[in-house]
Amino acid sequence: MSRYDPSAFPPFAVTVDLVVLTVREHxxxxxxxxxxxxxxxxxxxxxxxxVRPGEGLAEAASRELAEETGLRAYSxxxxxxxxxxTAGAHxxxxxxxxxxxxxPRMRVVSVAYLVLAPDLPTPRAGGDASGARxxxxxxxxxxxxxxxxxxxxxxxxxxxxxxERARSxxxxxxxxxxxxxxEFTVGExxxxxxxxxxxxxxxxxxxxxxxxxxxxxxxxxxxxTRQGGRxxxxxxxxxxxxxxxxxxxxxx
Amino acid sequence: MSRYDPSAFPPFAVTVDLVVLTVREHxxxxxxxxxxxxxxxxxxxxxxxxVRPGEGLAEAASRELAEETGLRAYSxxxxxxxxxxTAGAHxxxxxxxxxxxxxPRMRVVSVAYLVLAPDLPTPRAGGDASGARxxxxxxxxxxxxxxxxxxxxxxxxxxxxxxERARSxxxxxxxxxxxxxxEFTVGExxxxxxxxxxxxxxxxxxxxxxxxxxxxxxxxxxxxTRQGGRxxxxxxxxxxxxxxxxxxxxxx
DNA sequence: CTAATAGTGTCTCTAAGACAATATCGT
DNA sequence: ACGATATTGTCTTAGAGACACTATTAG
Numbered sequence: 001m002s003r004y005d006p007s008a009f010p011p012f013a014v015t016v017d018l019v020v021l022t023v024r025e026h027x028x029x030x031x032x033x034x035x036x037x038x039x040x041x042x043x044x045x046x047x048x049x050x051v052r053p054g055e056g057l058a059e060a061a062s063r064e065l066a067e068e069t070g071l072r073a074y075s076x077x078x079x080x081x082x083x084x085x086t087a088g089a090h091x092x093x094x095x096x097x098x099x100x101x102x103x104p105r106m107r108v109v110s111v112a113y114l115v116l117a118p119d120l121p122t123p124r125a126g127g128d129a130s131g132a133r134x135x136x137x138x139x140x141x142x143x144x145x146x147x148x149x150x151x152x153x154x155x156x157x158x159x160x161x162x163x164e165r166a167r168s169x170x171x172x173x174x175x176x177x178x179x180x181x182x183e184f185t186v187g188e189x190x191x192x193x194x195x196x197x198x199x200x201x202x203x204x205x206x207x208x209x210x211x212x213x214x215x216x217x218x219x220x221x222x223x224x225t226r227q228g229g230r231x232x233x234x235x236x237x238x239x240x241x242x243x244x245x246x247x248x249x250x251x252x
Numbered sequence: 253m254s255r256y257d258p259s260a261f262p263p264f265a266v267t268v269d270l271v272v273l274t275v276r277e278h279x280x281x282x283x284x285x286x287x288x289x290x291x292x293x294x295x296x297x298x299x300x301x302x303v304r305p306g307e308g309l310a311e312a313a314s315r316e317l318a319e320e321t322g323l324r325a326y327s328x329x330x331x332x333x334x335x336x337x338t339a340g341a342h343x344x345x346x347x348x349x350x351x352x353x354x355x356p357r358m359r360v361v362s363v364a365y366l367v368l369a370p371d372l373p374t375p376r377a378g379g380d381a382s383g384a385r386x387x388x389x390x391x392x393x394x395x396x397x398x399x400x401x402x403x404x405x406x407x408x409x410x411x412x413x414x415x416e417r418a419r420s421x422x423x424x425x426x427x428x429x430x431x432x433x434x435e436f437t438v439g440e441x442x443x444x445x446x447x448x449x450x451x452x453x454x455x456x457x458x459x460x461x462x463x464x465x466x467x468x469x470x471x472x473x474x475x476x477t478r479q480g481g482r483x484x485x486x487x488x489x490x491x492x493x494x495x496x497x498x499x500x501x502x503x504x
Numbered sequence: 505c506t507a508a509t510a511g512t513g514t515c516t517c518t519a520a521g522a523c524a525a526t527a528t529c530g531t
Numbered sequence: 532a533c534g535a536t537a538t539t540g541t542c543t544t545a546g547a548g549a550c551a552c553t554a555t556t557a558g
Contacts, residue, residue, distance in 0.1 A: 009265035009302055009358075010265075010266075010302065010303070010304060010305040011263060011264075011305075012264050012265065012266045012303070012361075013261035013262075013264070014262075014264045014266070014350070014361050050261055050262065051262070051264070051350070051361075052262060053262040053263075053352075053359060054352050054359075055352065056350060056351055056352060057348065057349075057350040057361070093347055093348065095345055096309065096345065096348040096363050098266070098303070098308060098309040098363065099308055100305075100306050100307065100308060106261075107305060107306075109264075109266050109303075109309070109361065109363070111348050111350070111361075185536095185537085186537080186538090187536070187537075202521070202522075202523085203536080203537075203538090204522090204523080204524095204537090204538075204539080204540095205520070205521060205522080205523095207537075207538065207539090208519095208520095208538090208539085208540095209519090209520080211538095212519090225528090225529060225530080225536090227535085227536060227537090228529075228530065228534090228535055228536060229528075229529060229530080229534085229535040229536025229537065230527060230528040230529050230535080230536055230537045230538080231528065231529060231536090231537080232536075232537055232538090233537085233538095245518090245519070245520090248520075250521095437509095437510085438510080438511090439509070439510075454548070454549075454550085455509080455510080455511090456510090456511075456512080456513095456549090456550080457547070457548060457549080457550095459510075459511060459512090460511090460512085460513095460547095461546090461547080463511095464546095477509090477555090477556060477557080479508085479509060479510090480507090480508055480509060480556075480557065481507085481508040481509025481510065481555075481556055481557080482508080482509055482510040482511080482554060482555040482556050483509090483510080483555065483556065484509075484510055484511090485510085485511090497545090497546070497547090500547075502548090
């Protein structure tokens with residue numbers, strides 16, 4: 001068989017799976033859906049589905065995200081305005097999983113995408129999922145499980161990779177702002193870092209650092225007192241893709 | 253159609269493409285093969301090929317690498333001993349490319365892998381390739397081309413992503429040692445950084461930095477004078493996956 | 505000897521971490 | 532006033548970059 005012979009290719013199914021992360025109540029949470037049919041019926045799984053003919057991979061991920069959560073995603077550059085009543089979310093490709101036996105029925109290659117979203121109302125169940133929930137990732141990692149039951153397929157592994165990507169990427173990019181509303185305070189951003197890394201940060205050093213890193217934050221002019229205490233300045237993301245100097249994770 | 257209905261999936265072909273990088277004569281070079289058949293007949297392309305039924309993705313990448321170069325690859329953890337007469341190479345997944353029209357004949361999703369190898373004898377042409385060569389990446393990037401002709405398919409984009417991954421990953425990992433022979437000197441390692449980043453580094457500060465970073469280098473005891481001048485200590489890779497503090501790319 | 509590369513030391517400056525102190529709100 | 536959060540400032544220390552200097556080889 002020649003290298004690119006189109007008439008003799010082995011048959012594969014291609015799916016996308018989504019690691020959708022948000023910060024809720026000071027904890028990093030992942031979106032799970034309950035499978036309504038075999039295999040793994042009744043198990044919790046990552047949202048996802050088949051890539052359609054003629055549809056790009058990121059496009060498929062974006063579509064599945066909208067179907068299951070109503071979220072509108074923007075890929076890395078060029079933040080599309082979100083439609084009214086919906087919120088924007090960061091979307092990027094994570095990795096591809098293609099172990100021959102990862103699906104018991106047939107050969108499935110799944111391209112996983114990572115989505116970072118601000119805190120949202122409880123997800124709506126969409127598609128074939130018979131339920132959806134946010135679960136704190138600390139409960140899902142380790143022996144990956146929900147109430148003692150692991151996630152379907154290799155989704156525990158995919159989730160772990162997604163969480164690790166998010167934890168490392170907020171070090172050297174302004175991606176942590178994707179977990180915040182369009183306007184946010186330094187304190188809110190700090191609580192995002194604390195939740196994602198699972199650490200406690202010094203508010204004074206954090207403030208000096210983020211406001212002193214070029215391109216990280218843009219003052220929007222307003223102030224808010226929604227956290228109580230002295231009113232805090234509001235910022236929007238400066239959109240810098242790479243932070244210099246980077247934010248450093250403690251205890252390393 | 254339900255989310256994972258195995259009887260109604262759209263047909264995809266799945267391939268692997270390889271971005272194989274090495275440092276030759278103080279330049280970062282990529283391995284290209286010449287296509288022997290349409291489409292893009294006569295164009296230079298990345299090595300690659302179909303994933304076989306029952307074969308994992310990394311396994312397919314490893315097989316294609318061996319077929320086209322004789323290189324034996326090791327995935328990130330657990331460096332397998334290379335077979336006699338062959339050299340080991342680092343292999344990791346890069347990204348997946350699935351634009352619906354990326355192959356003019358049919359729907360092909362390609363999982364790209366990044367391979368970092370020490371300098372080697374000129375590659376042997378294998379498989380259907382009617383030729384193979386190392387090309388400096390500085391000539392291939394920008395308006396991606398070889399002698400004014402772009403690479404086949406979207407391989408220019410894949411190559412650019414692979415080079416960027418290599419450039420950023422040697423900052424915070426000991427991966428640069430994958431470009432060196434098993435035993436190497438600090439000067440040889442510095443020339444790797446200079447070639448990959450396209451910069452000139454201060455030999456004195458570089459020496460202080462790499463020898464002072466825990467887990468980066470292990471003294472092997474021997475010395476060599478293969479560079480001329482005062483004999484240099486030989487080191488092996490310390491295997492640290494994450495460098496702390498990281499190597500910093502100048503001019504940022 | 506000179507040329508070349510290896511390796512050490514010294515100085516300056518940036519920035520991280522540990523705090524003290526002040527500012528401005530809700531109650 | 533009190534408690535909470537925001538923000539500024541100060542001190543100490545680690546580490547990056549510039550660069551003088553010494554060490555050890557080949558020719």
